[in-house]
Amino acid sequence: MSSSAKIVLRKKPNVIGLYPLAIRITKNRRSTFKNIGHYIDIEDWDGKNLEVKRSHSNAEGLNNLLSSKLSEVRKGLIKLQTEGKDASARQIKAEIYKPTSSLTFFDYADEHLQALEAEEKINRHSADSAWIGFIVKYCKTRQLTFQEIDDRFLRKFKTFLKGPSELSETSAMNVMILIRLLFNRAIKDKAINKELYPFGIGKFKIKFPETEKIGLNQQEIKKLQKIDNLSDIEKHSLNVWLYSFYFAGMRVSDVLFTRWSQIYDGRMHYRMGKNSKLLSLKIPDKVAEILAEYVFEKSSDDDFIFPEMRKADLNNAKDIYNKIKTATKKLNDNLKSIMKKAGINKKVTMHIARHTFGNIAGDSIHPLMLQKLYRHSNLKTTINYQGNFIHKEADDALNRVLNF
Template identity: 70%
Template sequence: MSSSAKIVLRKKPNAKGLYPLAIRITKNRRSIYKQLGHYIDLEDWDEQNIKVKKSHPNSKSLNSLISTKIAEARRSLIALQSESKDASARQIKTEIYRPTSSLTFFDYAKEHIEALEAEGKINRKYTDSAWLSFIERFHKSKQLTFQEIDERFLGKLKVFLKGKSSLTETSAMNVMVFIRLIYNRAIKDRVASKELYPFGNGRFKVKFPETVKIGLTKDEIGKFEAIQDLSSIERHSLNVWLFSFYFAGMRISDVLFTRWSQITDGRFNYRMGKNAKLLSLKIPEKAKALLKDYEVDKHSDDDFIFPEMKKADLDNPKDVYNKIKVATKKFNDNIKTITIKAKIRKKVTMHIARHSFGNIAGDAIHPLMLQKLYRHSDLKTTLNYQANFIHREADDALDSVINF
């Protein structure tokens, strides 16, 4: 059946109330649109003659652009018909607006992984390499163009990830986030077409399932602080956990990289490794008491407070990554034993120190201050995170109904 290309004014206004000019590609009574990137007032569009009215200040240049774009689209349609290609409207759009670059998704993904290693982001490198391996297993080919990554491809990939690969919904969505990251970079470099972007409104949605974040209560923290009869390695693991908690749930990598030189005039000054944000905090009395256990091994202000990184090759990101990984596992194993000894019936890991701070903070601390303590770049991130620990309004609402 025949196919056609026509300029239209889509009836979907932007925030300013202007309407987008677009090419409508139709095949078998099914249409798909490619916006031209220009918006005009409804009154400036001549529907009958399919052009911008003279009332628009840029009517001449816009009509020239329309003529050029519709001519290009129709030439491409003729070429497709001469090749006897029986393509759908979306496939026609793909053919017409196919980028000229030969770089594939896997080319861009490889560059991304290499850049992470060069920047010393080894943890991120291993994580993203794992997501990439799932895509390679699914596609079973070393060639994957950006045009092939459409909603159908993503849908089938998700089935593969949750089915044959047995990934959780969260992990499957992380794979999609990785694909979206690579695709956006290709669009920025004009290697992939923005018009074929498979994510967003009306297309594939990356939506993470809601999770429950559980932290310790004040009483449970008190049990940790008061516990006795621990081995030296258990005591050290608990000290690291508490140090993280006392400073609003510092990440384990930042804790292990803490040096004595960062402690001056009763304050702790450190730069967060994840986003390089600088923070200066008063050292709580509890943290001061904890630090005294490590002063005996202090040889200079440049020494690490905790011993795990003292033998690390700081010029070798892989060695640093491995030592942090080994230390974290050791801490988590010991914290599990300590949790049992303290008769706490929750699963506790190093990361739960951060959740515990959020749980106890609740809604008692202003979100802007929490944003500073958490070192979040966006207040929305803080609000979403803290919402996991604020239950009072919901509890009061429930009580108001059932307590009669």
């Protein structure tokens, strides 16, 4: 049976109620669809003549585009018939929209990992290597082309990640972000046709679940400041955690890399490891008390304040990564026993120091100042983050309704 192609308006609307224009390719009564990338109101579609009605503000432009796309597909069908190729509708679609380069998905994945290693981004390299490993496990081959990765592939792959692989929704979305990154690079290099892009409106959506951010409150911080039944290693771990908290939730890697030379004129000056931002903060009295406990170990201004990185090979990115990872695990393990002794029934890790600062700050500090303290590049990031800890207005509204 011969194959055919026609323009259709698909019947599943997007989130704002518009319907996608698509090309339907049919072979042996089986069809597959290729979205054009444009959406219209159902009232603007002429189902008899298979075109956009003049009532649409851009009817002429859209109809010209539809005609061009349909012509492109029909030429592809004629070429396949001339070559005597017998294929299913899905195979015909893949053939027509085949890549313009022989580079595969895993070629780009390997290049990505090599670049991360060359740039000594070991933490990112470790995570992305793991995500690529899941893709290999799912495909059972490294011969994966970009045109094979469509919306259906991504939905089935997500099921694999959350089912047999037992990944969380957040981790599954991180894998999808990596796939999207490699797609964008391939399109930029013109290695594949942008029509193959499987993400966006009407296609696969990357959406992270809301996560609950819980920090300690003022009373719990006071408990930690007064606790005295700790071992030496527990006392040290608490010092590192409080140091992070007192500096607005400084990241553990930046804490462990703090040198005495960065402390002068009553301030702490440092360049943030994540985005290289420079920051200068006044040293709070409570931080000065912590520093006094370590100054006797100082042999030069170039020394690290805390001991974890003193034996690290600073010319070896992998050794630095491993030292930070090991130190963070030990600190978090010690924090568990510290919270138990303090009678605090919350899961506390080094990262919770950041949530704790946000929780106590609430809505009492202007977002622009919080953006500076958090070292965020975007104010929207700060507002979204701080929204996890601002509950007063909602609480007051609830009380006003129930106060009768």
